Amino acid sequence: MSASHRSPNTWLREELLQLLSLSGTLAGLCITGVTLLHTVGKHSTTGTIADDVLAISALLFLICTYAIFFALRTRERVLAIMLEKIADALFLLALTGMVAAGFVMVYTIW
Template structure:
């Protein structure tokens, strides 16, 4: 397996950093919205899932930041995989929360 081009890796990490930060803010906004509108049982599940997703997105941003700062290419590739996994888990949580919200409205 060939190592990736470092410029490509850096660009991918920068794009993921921006997206993860934005989605973390969106999750926190969703949690705040649930807390201000009421505490139905379904809202409690949804805001818990959004809170965990926000935490995972924030961990993803820290992982990306460290990957961008390291000079060790193997470490950067490993941290990229960790960031990708954290991002995928957090995004899956957001999608699940979306299904819960649709179920609550329906």
């Protein structure tokens, strides 16, 4: 089925399913990063900042997965669209935090 023949409901559902999978994966990566920073034992200021930002990003990704889950389960289209916008905003915020933490970690290593 081509993209032009998809209904808006199908497109919304496919987008949410892809975002759900990606959010769960990235939450796991953030948690792994936090664990790795604690295991290495670098307790510098930049390491702590990266640690905190990754933890917050993981939390935002997990909240995003809940918003997506409820958007997929609801039968009300308006609520689903609102939850999808919330999930998009949470995902973008968490991804931005994850990238920022990556820059801080690279700066720390450098």
